[in-house]
Amino acid sequence: MSRKKHSALSEKEGVKQPEFLSKKSAAFIKKRRQQTQEPEALVTEILKGNITALSQAITLIESTQPDHLQKANKIIMGCLPHSRKSVRVGITGIPGVGKSTFIEALGMQLINDNKKVAVLAVDPSSSVSKGSILGDKTRMESLVKSNKAFIRPSASGNSLGGVARKTRESIILCEAAGFDTILIETVGVGQSETAVHGMVDFFLLLKIAGAGDELQGIKRGIMEMADAIVINKADGDNITRAKNAKVDFSRALHLYPPKTSGWVPTVSLCSALENTGIKELWLTIEAFVQKTKISGHFESNRIDQNKQWLKQTIEDRITRNFYKRSEIKAELSKQIQLIEAGETTPFAAADYLLSL
Template sequence: MKKNNKISAFEEKEGIHLTDVSNEASIAKIKNFRKRQPSVASLIQGIRDGDKTALSRAITLVESKNKTHLVQANQIIEACIADKKNTLRIGITGVPGVGKSTFIEVLGKYLTNQGKKVAVLAVDPTSSLSKGSILGDKTRMEVLVRDENAFIRPSPSEDSLGGVARKTRESIILCEAAHFDVILIETVGVGQSETAVHGMVDFFLLLKLAGAGDELQGIKRGIMEMTDTIVINKADGKNKQAANLAKIEFTRALHFYPPKENGWVPKVLQCSALENEGISEVWQTILNFKDATADAIYDKRKYQNKFWLLQTIEDNLKMQFYEDTAIQQQLEQLTTLVMNAKVSPFVAAEQLLALHQKKLK
């Protein structure tokens, strides 16, 4: 057909040709694929055998929005949750460009070389696979991704932080049941995601670059209190001097934050992930933390479990309220009145709660 050749809508069209796909071989292939959809029991067994394909499939069920998948996912989680866990859950945060991927890859390789099994997960509520999540771009961890003892999984493509957090926490349980010793959880630090990651790890690591001037400028509120260790990355070549100054500055800064309940004094380290320098010191610090806080880690996990129970309840109660269409109409209007001091926030709240109550009944 020539370019710009117009065809009338009344013109007779060709029929649709059947393609050759409905042959015996194709049918057998599809049937075979269907048969291979594994049962819950076989997935659980696969996870316990350390089979990465089974682990991957189970996480896919956890991440699915399909109700049947969710029932299956819950069955798998329930089976795996009580498995013994002498593991380390490490949260890693830092702004884009700080070198998180390289750092995680080098730390991961360092650990697999010691015979450890390492899982890498991510919490990044704004990204999906295609939207430039660091872990989504798997090619950036080319070496680790081919490592038999490593398992890398990008952030679930879910809009809400609550959803991503839940799926990541359940993935941790599955990875641990599959005998992964160290779980590295990355976050790019969008919104409240550091708090979510802090609420699911034993150790929280902040990756920084040596800056020029006030080192605290780029740090969000609350991060310094959460951090167990600051690692200044790219401390190599001409950055070395700035990294030394940054180390002094951060060490001083940490001194001005209230002490941690578990007695741990946060450390400041330097490394060059690119040059593979300082990684063993980072790992040694994490081991020192584990030794120093010993039982505190398991207590912390207990309280993290409780936190997620209550957090999930409260998030859902709020969601039910704010997704109530009757509420939405009134809320916007009342918020404006409340903000401009025309209506008391407490009176407005009472009105909205009464409306929601009526709807539920």
């Protein structure tokens, strides 16, 4: 696959033009590529599996320009009837657990199994570093080169809601483009994992033994969301520690209530570096999909997730609109001060603000 198809990732290095093109021709091509195609044409191309069209459409989704958003909505509606056919896997873990190497290994495993893999990310913090997550392509060298893979860094944006929405809509487009496995990466800090958990079928928590990882960094509640805990870097001197960690996590998971899916979370070891445990993990995910499709949970979970997104989007928006009002802005901090001083209750303060 040519570099062109991944131009969205090339922010740091820029797009190198082939030398045999005149400057004029290069400018012409550049301009043509910058022109956005019409929604209908993009949908047709996406359904053919055209990755350039897919990239362009996702760029429209990520844009904040009103006319882009309108086009994006048309594309999403055009792709919607052709979506929902993939397995969506969320992958989380704090920085340092080897997420990129793991995704590379898992992705190549899937491609060798003749699957088409899209890798997306949710990382609101990347708005600062413009796509820090998945930015380090050197760790996903083989996956980047494969024409059966599509890698897209996290959308930028200030709010998690906005970033998550863009990723969720991108899933629809990737599915319409024929990607049958969607891997969604997030860092295990902040609230982005809850958002990712709400858009995937299977949620995977990547860990490493030792390094204080058990005791810090991972947000409360994440372990309970996991369908699988995978202890990475189970290689070399690390194997014994990894095995001990496996026992600890298995024990801990036993203390949790059963999941509504009926699935019993697994704990396994892997080494993304030595490519061990990856195939077994995928078999586990396939077993999960088979089991939950038979029980009906797979479909009902997706419907529940959609309803949850509807609810969440409505509530985020009306709340944001409320706090944006100038009279609320003026009075909110005063009421908070009164609360801190013990001169009013939160309920009386709320009543007052709601009466404005």
